[in-house]
Each structure stands twice: as C-alpha cells, then as structure tokens.
Amino acid sequence: MPIISIANLSKTYATGFSALSGVDLAIERGEIFALLGPNGAGKSTLINIVCGIVTPSSGTVTVDGHDIAGNYRAARRAIGLVPQELTTDAFETVWNTVSFSRGLFGLKADPGHIERTLRALSLWDKRDNRLMTLSGGMKRRVLIAKALSHEPRVLFLDEPTAGVDVELRQDMWRLVRDLRGQGVTVILTTHYIEEAEEMADRIGVIRSGRIILVEEKAALMRKLGxxxxxxxxxxxxxxxxxxxxxxxxxxxxxxxxxxxxxxxxxxxxxxxxxxxxxxxxxxxxxxxxxxxxxxxxxxxxxxxxxxxxxx
The missing domain is CATH 3.30.70 (Alpha-Beta Plaits)
Structure with a gap:
C-alpha cells in the first residue's frame, strides 16, 4: 500500500486561478521521489495540500492510511516538512527550537533523539547558538532538524538546497540516503536536476497543475534518453x-x-x-x-x- 495516495486532487483559488487539476499520484513507502516542474507548475501547492497548509477544492489525500481531512492529526503526525523559506525565531537557540517542534506534535521530550538529529546534521556544536548567529546553510540544516524532531515517516523537502553551497548540498544528499535507509519516505522538489538524477528512485513531472509523467528514474533514462x-x-x-x-x-x-x-x-x-x-x-x-x-x-x-x- 502506498504511503501517500492522491486521487483527483484539484485546487482553484478565489481569483479563479487553477493551481492543480485532477492530480493522481501514489508514492511508495521508503522511496525517494523527485517532483520536477517549472516555476508555477503546482509543486508547492501540492505539497502544502498534503501537509495540511492549503485546503484542496476537490479530491482526496491519504498519508500512511490517514485521510488528511478526516484524520488530520494522525496524517500530519506522519509528515515532516522542510519549506523553501528560512522561517525561524532568530532569538531562539538551535536546541530549543528543535525540541519545541517535537512538542508541537504532543510528543514527550526525547533529548537522545534531538542529539542524534543534531549530530547527523553537523549541528551539535551549534546547539546553544542563537539562530541569528548562523549562516544561511546552517539555518537550513536547522529547518531539517525541526522537520525530523517528531520522527516522521514522510519527509517533504521543498527546494532543500536552494542557495546553499556545494558541500552542504552533498551533505544533504547523504542525509537523504541515510533517511531512506531508516525507512523514511522522502519527497523532494528541486530546480537542481542533478539532485533528482543523483538521488531519486522515481521521477514525477508536473506542469500547469497536471502530472504529465511518473516513471522510475532508470526506466525514464532508458526510454527517453x-x-x-x-x-x-x-x-x-x-x-x-x-x-x-x-x-x-x-x-x-x-x-x-x-x-x-x-x-x-x-x-x-x-x-x-x-x-x-x-x-x-x-x-x-x-x-x-x-x-x-x-x-x-x-x-x-x-x-x-x-x-x-x-x-
């Protein structure tokens, strides 16, 4: 059974703009799925609907067997989201902001898990630093730590390496592979096509709010290359x-x-x-x-x- 099932999903805003139209998509457990598309194609809208940030106009979405509307708490508990924007409390410390994110899901404190997450992201020595003192790349690592704080089964990475240097990008690639090894399903959107080519198991292409192709990466390269x-x-x-x-x-x-x-x-x-x-x-x-x-x-x-x- 797919960990995410999307059926006939559409989103039309009050202005009449149709961001998504009849999207059907199934994402398998434990895979790395890359969603590609030009600017304005509907990538972020699709992610925001699955994560409960945007309300769809029609269609259904289930995450780990939970309907995002009927059982939204369980659905959101299964998801970690790393957004494009660096939205953090500049005066908070790394440790406190990541621990706070875990508490938002009603989970009891787990210092051991927080420590392991910070170490995996090379943030352990920054745990007492205030966010305002961190570089842009380090702040993005903090966003990933916050998304992993409640041990989600699905991780969305929306343009995770936009504006970061090559070293950090490669660190993130290693982290994503490690997460897949732990059974986490990873969905990423990216403008860096080499990221999808390097990491993804399957590729989805979206344009004008419609999925135009979903294919295993290797098969796609053989078929269309x-x-x-x-x-x-x-x-x-x-x-x-x-x-x-x-x-x-x-x-x-x-x-x-x-x-x-x-x-x-x-x-x-x-x-x-x-x-x-x-x-x-x-x-x-x-x-x-x-x-x-x-x-x-x-x-x-x-x-x-x-x-x-x-x-």
Missing part, C-alpha cells in the same frame, strides 16, 4: 553532404564537428551505416566520443513537448 556521437573532423565542412541526409546530423564548432543523435532503445543505432557513408564521401575524422542525454535534457524536452501539445 538519447545519445550523441560527436566526430572531430580533419577538414571542416561548410554543409552536410546530400548522401548523409538520412541521418540525424548537425554541424558544430564552425563545421569542425559532426554530431549524430540516435535513439538508445532502437534496435540499430545506424552508426555503422553513418561511418560507411562518411568514408564513401571522403570525410575523415581524428577523434570521436559519445554522451548520454541527462535527466535535465529529458525534463526540458518533456516540458516543451507538453507546452506544444497545449497550444
């Missing part, structure tokens, strides 16, 4: 020979490179025929290399394709 073969020519070309018109070729680097794009799932790549055609045309090359499409390439292609279909 393409490869490029780049040949570095001995003599630059001004134009492509007519005999090679049947290949998906482009000239680059002022005619010094010939780029061939092909489908990775095709039975035949066409490379043998291309090389034969080049030889027949007297085109020689010094070197060649291949590269696989990244998740970012796939994401941009999907969004553009959906935009064209909507026109």
């Amino acid at each position: 393409r490869k490029r073969l780049t040949l570095h020519l001995q003599t630059p070309l001004d134009a492509l020979p007519d005999d090679l018109a049947g290949f998906d070729l482009d000239l680059a680097a002022g005619g010094q490179e010939l780029v061939y794009t092909y489908d990775t799932k095709a039975e035949r790549t066409g490379i043998t025929g291309l090389l034969t055609g080049l030889s027949a045309a007297g085109i020689r090359f010094n070197d060649l290399h291949t590269e696989q499409s990244s998740l970012e390439d796939i994401f941009v292609g999907l969004v553009r394709e959906e935009a064209r279909a909507a026109e």
